[in-house]
Amino acid sequence: MGELGTGLDPTRERLLEAAGEEFAAHGFDGATIRAICRRAGANLAAVNYHFGDKERLYYEAVLAAHRCGLPHDPDLSAPPEAGPAERLRIYVRRFLEQVVAVDRSRSWHHDLMLREMIRPSGVCEALTEERIRPRFRRLREIVEELAPGLEQRRLDALCFTVIGQCLFYRMGRSVAERLIGPQAWARLDTEFLADHITRCSLAAVEAWAAPVEAGR
Amino acid sequence: MGELGTGLDPTRERLLEAAGEEFAAHGFDGATIRAICRRAGANLAAVNYHFGDKERLYYEAVLAAHRCGLPHDPDLSAPPEAGPAERLRIYVRRFLEQVVAVDRSRSWHHDLMLREMIRPSGVCEALTEERIRPRFRRLREIVEELAPGLEQRRLDALCFTVIGQCLFYRMGRSVAERLIGPQAWARLDTEFLADHITRCSLAAVEAWAAPVEAGR
DNA sequence: CATTGTTTGAAACAAACGTTTGTCACATCG
DNA sequence: CGATGTGACAAACGTTTGTTTCAAACAATG
Numbered sequence: 207m208g209e210l211g212t213g214l215d216p217t218r219e220r221l222l223e224a225a226g227e228e229f230a231a232h233g234f235d236g237a238t239i240r241a242i243c244r245r246a247g248a249n250l251a252a253v254n255y256h257f258g259d260k261e262r263l264y265y266e267a268v269l270a271a272h273r274c275g276l277p278h279d280p281d282l283s284a285p286p287e288a289g290p291a292e293r294l295r296i297y298v299r300r301f302l303e304q305v306v307a308v309d310r311s312r313s314w315h316h317d318l319m320l321r322e323m324i325r326p327s328g329v330c331e332a333l334t335e336e337r338i339r340p341r342f343r344r345l346r347e348i349v350e351e352l353a354p355g356l357e358q359r360r361l362d363a364l365c366f367t368v369i370g371q372c373l374f375y376r377m378g379r380s381v382a383e384r385l386i387g388p389q390a391w392a393r394l395d396t397e398f399l400a401d402h403i404t405r406c407s408l409a410a411v412e413a414w415a416a417p418v419e420a421g422r
Numbered sequence: 423m424g425e426l427g428t429g430l431d432p433t434r435e436r437l438l439e440a441a442g443e444e445f446a447a448h449g450f451d452g453a454t455i456r457a458i459c460r461r462a463g464a465n466l467a468a469v470n471y472h473f474g475d476k477e478r479l480y481y482e483a484v485l486a487a488h489r490c491g492l493p494h495d496p497d498l499s500a501p502p503e504a505g506p507a508e509r510l511r512i513y514v515r516r517f518l519e520q521v522v523a524v525d526r527s528r529s530w531h532h533d534l535m536l537r538e539m540i541r542p543s544g545v546c547e548a549l550t551e552e553r554i555r556p557r558f559r560r561l562r563e564i565v566e567e568l569a570p571g572l573e574q575r576r577l578d579a580l581c582f583t584v585i586g587q588c589l590f591y592r593m594g595r596s597v598a599e600r601l602i603g604p605q606a607w608a609r610l611d612t613e614f615l616a617d618h619i620t621r622c623s624l625a626a627v628e629a630w631a632a633p634v635e636a637g638r
Numbered sequence: 639c640a641t642t643g644t645t646t647g648a649a650a651c652a653a654a655c656g657t658t659t660g661t662c663a664c665a666t667c668g
Numbered sequence: 669c670g671a672t673g674t675g676a677c678a679a680a681c682g683t684t685t686g687t688t689t690c691a692a693a694c695a696a697t698g
Binding site: 454455456466467469470475476 | 684685686687688689
């Protein structure tokens with residue numbers, strides 16, 4: 207299992223891990239300090255001792271979960287000489303692998319962020335600046351390179367076209383799976399979706415690109 | 423204010439309305455029966471009398487909210503002789519108007535559904551079948567008409583490309599607004615987004631409809 | 639008017655909640 | 669050695685939760 211930080215206090219680390227899973231599963235109100243401590247094998251008073259109160263535990267747990275859950279920026283592995291289309295494909299694939307794909311026990315990290323999206327708390331700001339904005343900036347660079355000279359809001363909307371497609375398979379999973387059936391849903395594997403979203407996004411960008419025929 | 427049903431009991435109706443807002447704002451665990459009854463101007467025991475317990479109140483409130491919140495199918499107003507592209511534009515616009523656009527007090531209806539998407543409860547099934555599947559079926563018909571003969575999972579993915587783009591502006595609003603700034607976010611009005619998403623989706627569909635060119 | 643069934647009212651219930659307390663174990667350092 | 673500070677522990681704190689109780693108020697019907 208992945209360590210949540212470099213802290214030297216093992217109890218504190220176990221509390222952060224347990225709190226992340228409990229908060230992700232039941233939300234801030236639904237999760238109880240007793241369940242968190244039980245899962246962490248710690249005493250009930252440990253939360254108050256290490257974090258002060260439930261709210262600060264939540265704050266620390268969300269930040270710790272995402273500092274460890276997302277290894278690094280998703281498109282750093284792209285060869286620098288690759289074209290923007292290829293970098294977009296890698297970006298989408300990494301996005302799907304990390305956010306959407308359910309690799310068993312590591313799925314709860316992003317449930318925390320989905321809850322923050324619906325009703326953002328104080329930690330949402332730090333989370334956005336620290337983890338999301340770097341990714342978004344790289345996506346914007348790719349789209350900007352694919353279609354130079356677009357107005358600002360068109361550029362924003364095109365980035366959201368990419369992100370929206372990816373995020374749907376995480377956020378709308380429960381409904382989407384019921385809509386098309388479990389077996390059809392299972393056929394939408396990461397490989398297929400990455401290819402689908404990439405090609406759709408490229409077509410969308412080209413549709414808005416400068417009237418000059420933009421060869422890629 | 424919109425009535426939540428045709429029931430004859432005014433207290434029951436006020437409880438449903440108040441419960442919807444409280445559950446949408448704070449979730450099932452966060453909302454309290456006391457706050458609901460206070461908002462509805464009803465006695466604390468009214469919930470137990472009319473609905474039995476909190477869970478059945480939640481179930482009824484979610485269903486009632488969506489039975490009244492979404493007036494009718496979004497694309498019924500499309501002229502029957504309109505082409506699929508024009509019907510897609512109307513579909514997207516209605517989707518954005520109803521789900522995304524914040525028309526003051528009616529915004530909480532869809533918060534309920536977003537919460538159901540993250541952690542579906544028993545009502546999610548009824549909600550999907552009753553309110554979402556009819557819309558999804560119509561979208562599939564449009565896409566099928568735009569690009570006949572596609573394989574099933576490509577058709578599904580293309581529908582999700584449309585829905586994912588629309589839903590993002592609702593689900594990712596808090597994060598997206600912070601990412602691009604409030605003033606840039608304000609410029610993404612419904613009219614602009616409807617046009618953007620429609621054109622992007624049409625380009626995406628055409629990318630897969632065309633005879634298979636050399637893929638990756 | 640008396641009776642019946644239905645709805646509301648204030649009060650209380652046990653359980654669970656977040657938080658606090660006081661104490662004990664243990665390591666560190668003068 | 670004693671003094672000091674850190675952390676774990678059981679127990680209890682006061683509050684809030686969902687739920688229940690029972691009597692009063694009401695409308696409808698005989």
